[in-house]
Amino acid sequence: MTTPSDITIVNPRIDADTAAVAEPPAEVLPAGPQPPAAGRARTVIPSAEGVEVGEKRQLHVSTAEDRFNLWGALAASAALALLLFGWFAPLTGGVGWAVVAYLGFVGLYALLVSLRSSRQDVADRVMTVLLVSAGVLLFAALVFVVLFALVRGWSALAHANFFTQTMQFAGPLDPLSVGGILHAIVGTLIQISIALAITIPLGVATAVFLNEIGGRFARFVRTVADAMTALPSIVAGLFVYSAIITLVTHQRSGFAASLAITVMMLPIVIRASDVVLRLVAGNLREASYALGSSRWRTVWHIVLPTARSGLVTAVILGTARGIGETSPVLLTSGVTAVLNLNPLSGPMISLPLQVFDFVKSPEPTMIARGFGTAAALILVVLALFFTARLIGGRGPGQLSDRQRRRAAEASARDARRMTETAEQRSNPTLQEPPA
Incomplete structure (x- = not known):
């Protein structure tokens, strides 16, 4: 047990010539009374004799045994599922086979790991398998949705007119070489731009x-924002239809649809931005206040730049929610087959609404156009995502290669300037005569 008499605290030695602080290294002594020496900091550590230290567990290292357990459990679970569904019981395959195979894989993997590992290692390995499986399942679902839309809509996407023409002169029986979704793409971009222009400043503020x-x-306000995240989209559309279209504009328009999309995006952006701003370290604000900065200058120059990448993510989440809305746009924008560039007058269709309008037709060409429109919507979302990432840049403290080179060059210039200043001060003949 360390007592106050075992530790001697002294002031560090200061060299008068260089004004540099030189702290003496702490000397670690075994347990027991030790005579304190002048000018030395002594720390007594209790003896650790008789304490067994186990082997350090490797959590991120894959060995041959781990790979054998993994692939062996996979092969054994697949064989077990085949025996159950194809030999012992008259069961059909599909989802049931996949569920049985996965449960058998987890159980067999845990059994194999437990043969030569401790209970804690078994828990770590099994949880790792479950988490990786969840990630793989989510990624597979995303890839399946994208590929399904691309494959079903490829017959429409293969024609250039699909992106350069409208449906003004195309009917349900016309081939895919006639008509396109240019009006829906432009309408989506106009509506989401207006919604973002309202949502970003209001949500971040x-x-x-x-x-x-x-x-x-x-x-x-936080309670209201939390409640609005669960607001049904049809309710937002009805609200805008009753408050804006019925009382003010008296017609469906792209602006009314933008307001409905804003109602759906705003709570997402507020809550996500709130969480991001909470993660900004408080000592950054305190340092800014200590330097005499006001609250709003601290927010503008410290808090928001530090949370920039997180705020971009919040905007992306809100955009993904708003750009795919169909029911509020159906009530507020109207359906049209012509290109409308004026959001304040006349119907303006969007991509989700165009998908709904296409797939409700029994004609194969219209269904192909619907899946092609869905694929185009995915491409538009990905384009907006990468654009937002480019605008958001890197997180705080992460520099690009060009920024690192500039910082290194600035440091080299400062070092040369300081060296020249020191030489001038040490050699009076190099100093410039006074003016």
Whole structure:
């Protein structure tokens, strides 16, 4: 047990010539009374004799035994599922076979790992398998959706007119070489641009208010934002239809659809931005206040740049929610087959609504156009995602290669300048005569 008499704290030695602080290294002594020496910091560590230290567990290293257990469990589970569904019981394959095979794989893998590992290792390996399986399942579902839309709509996507023409002069019985979705692509871009122009400043400002101001009203706003995240999209469409179209514009338009999309996007952006701004370290704000900066300059120059990548992610989540909405757009924008560039007048169709309009037709060509439109919607979302990532850039503290080179060059210039200044001060003959 370390007592106050075992530790001697002294002031560090200061060299008067260089004004450099030189701290003496701490000397570690075994347990027991030790005579304190002047000018030395002594720390007594209790003896660890008789304490067994186990072998360090390797959590991220894959050995030959681990690979054998993994592939052996996979092969054994597949064989077990085949025996159950093809020999012992008259069961059909499909989802049931996959579920039985997966459960058998997890059980057999845990059994194989437990033969030569501890209980903690078995738990680690099994949880790793479950988490990796969840990631693989999610990625496989995403790839399946994208490939299914591309394959079913490839007959329409293969024609260039599908992206350069509208459906103004094309009917359900016309071939795929006639007509396209240019009006739906333009309508989607106009509607989502208006919605983002309203949502981004309002959502980020609300998140800043929740984090920087706080109070009872902030708790009320956070509760309302949480409740709005579960708001059905049809309710948002009915609200905009009753409040805007019926009372103000008296016609469906792209602007009304943008307002409905904004209602759906705003709570997502507020909550995601709120979580991101909470992650900004408080000592950054305190350092800014200590330097005499005001609250709003701290928010503008410290908090928002630090959380920039997270705020971009919040905007992406809101955009993904709003760009795929169909029911509020159906009530507020209307259906049209012509290109409309004026969001304030006349119907303006979007890609999700165009998919709905195509696939409800029994004609094969219209169904192919519907799947092609769905694939185009996926491509538009991916394009917006990569654009937002380019705008958002890297996280705080992460520099690009060009920024690192510039920082290194600036450091080299500062080092040369400091060296020249030191030489001038040490050699009076090099100093410039006073003016």
